Amino acid sequence: MHSPASLLAAPALHINSQRLWQSLMDLAQLGATAKGGVCRLALTDLDRQARDLFSQWCREAGCTISVDQVGNIFARRPGSNPDLPPVMTGSHIDTQPTGGKFDGCFGVMAGLEVLRTLNDLGVVTAAPLEVVVWTNEEGSRFAPCMMGSGVFAEKFTLAETLAKTDADGISVGAALQAIGYAGSRPVSGHPVGAYFEAHIEQGPILEDQAKTIGVVLGALGQKWFDLSLKGVEAHAGPTPMHLRKDALVGAAEIVGAVNRIAHAYQPHACGTVGCLSLKPGSRNVIPGEVQMTLDFRHLDSTRLAGMIGEIEAVIAASCERHGLSWQLTPTADFPPLYFADACVDAVRQAAAGLGLPHMDIVSGAGHDAIFIAELAPAGMIFVPCEGGISHNEIENAKAEDLAAGCAVLLRAMLLAAEGAFSGQQAA
Missing domain, CATH: 3.40.630.10 (Zn peptidases)
Structure with missing residues (x-):
């Protein structure tokens, strides 16, 4: 006993x-x-x-x-x-x-x-x-x-x-x-x-x-989003580079920014694009639409908000540069x-x-x-x-x-x- x-x-x-x-x-x-x-x-x-x-x-x-x-x-x-x-x-x-x-x-x-x-x-x-x-x-x-x-x-x-x-x-x-x-x-x-x-x-x-x-x-606090980017589908051959509205190019810039922002907000910062899909998904068509997810995490609520502010600025700038429209929809928010x-x-x-x-x-x-x-x-x-x-x-x-x-x-x-x-x- x-x-x-x-x-x-x-x-x-x-x-x-x-x-x-x-x-x-x-x-x-x-x-x-x-x-x-x-x-x-x-x-x-x-x-x-x-x-x-x-x-x-x-x-x-x-x-x-x-x-x-x-x-x-x-x-x-x-x-x-x-x-x-x-x-x-x-x-x-x-x-x-x-x-x-x-x-x-x-x-x-x-x-x-x-x-x-x-x-x-x-x-x-x-x-x-x-x-x-x-x-x-x-x-x-x-x-x-x-x-x-x-x-x-x-x-x-x-x-x-x-x-x-x-x-x-x-x-x-x-x-x-x-x-x-x-x-x-x-x-x-x-x-x-x-x-x-x-x-x-x-x-x-x-x-x-x-x-x-x-x-x-x-x-860690978590903020998740669904991001939709819309450009214009067009033929990959006849469409000059400077006249394209390529949704995937914008998405690529955003993926890189998610990674860069997470590195910049250490310690306890994470940023992930876990899902990414494009339309129409043909090798000789410029992608006209991309759907992707964003996952940001941090132990400090102020710094987490700062990460979100930075990615929103990147999205806006990238879409303006490439002639895209966008919609960012929150899907989860854990403080x-x-x-x-x-x-x-x-x-x-x-x-x-x-x-x-x-x-x-x-x-x-x-x-x-x-x-x-x-x-x-x-x-x-x-x-x-x-x-x-x-x-x-x-x-x-x-x-x-x-x-x-x-x-x-x-x-x-x-x-x-x-x-x-x-x-x-x-x-």
Whole structure:
């Protein structure tokens, strides 16, 4: 038997690395692909099987299970003081069409391993602990992404979310009914004491710096746009260069500017053109129309706005120079977010207490923790992934790094559950 205090004072990892790894491998069998990845889209029968397996494991660990109206699953381990709000952890188990074994799944299985470890050691926390599986984080089958946590945090309404449809016209509500996860628990109004999410980094920084733990300070703000450029289609031979209205030439200048602007706004700046299509797409016709996407990210809202201002100026100048018309349509806007100081410090303290090499880091991707951070103190723990590769069937992570991240999660949750920090949200 251990007390929470004695567990926090011990330098050992405590968690069962082999059990954690085996849980990840067992889960990865549901939707396993020939290339070693996972295809388990949200609210499919494979997702149902994964949800059933998670729920079974949690019941075997002595948890009670509840499911809310958007399908989020909550596995609760009681604490000695049921009046305290739960300390939560979790992530998602839906994947990209060509996804890997660890994105999202590590956070859920790490949470389960925390509960199993506490059971093994006979530890009773003051506050209840909950592991949550958020519905449709990836957004691959249904848009938008981070759907379940967004409804929980009241960023999206339940009615509008349940009405969203996939490419075959199947609604979220119908899919939940079909797999048996249209729960009865209300989606909002539930107090959260603190929230931690363990995740593979999905980037190369920790591996490059030879660090085991990333102490996540916050997440980059994101602004996405669709850009339409229109010129004039014309014959590639008879039309002189100086009389052309070539939409692709304008687009090429804009692509270069996106890259240049992102380099100029370092640190923590990213700029990407992820999609680009042109019409008519014939080798001897000057392109008359280009559709493209712009993705800008930064940790500072003022500098993010500056990036947008610069690209708008480039677009206007390029289009005037080449005789093009243009339309820039915003499609997503997530402000920069800093996680609560108390949660960040708990992760840093846990890593230091275990003697693990760690560094402060910023998340460039979206995670469920970003929405939960608007409800309660929240933090994230990153571990390295091989080559920084994610959203890919070859996604990989070392068992020892996953175990280390889980051990940090255990300590951070204990600190929160025992009231070892104030729980004040960072400004």
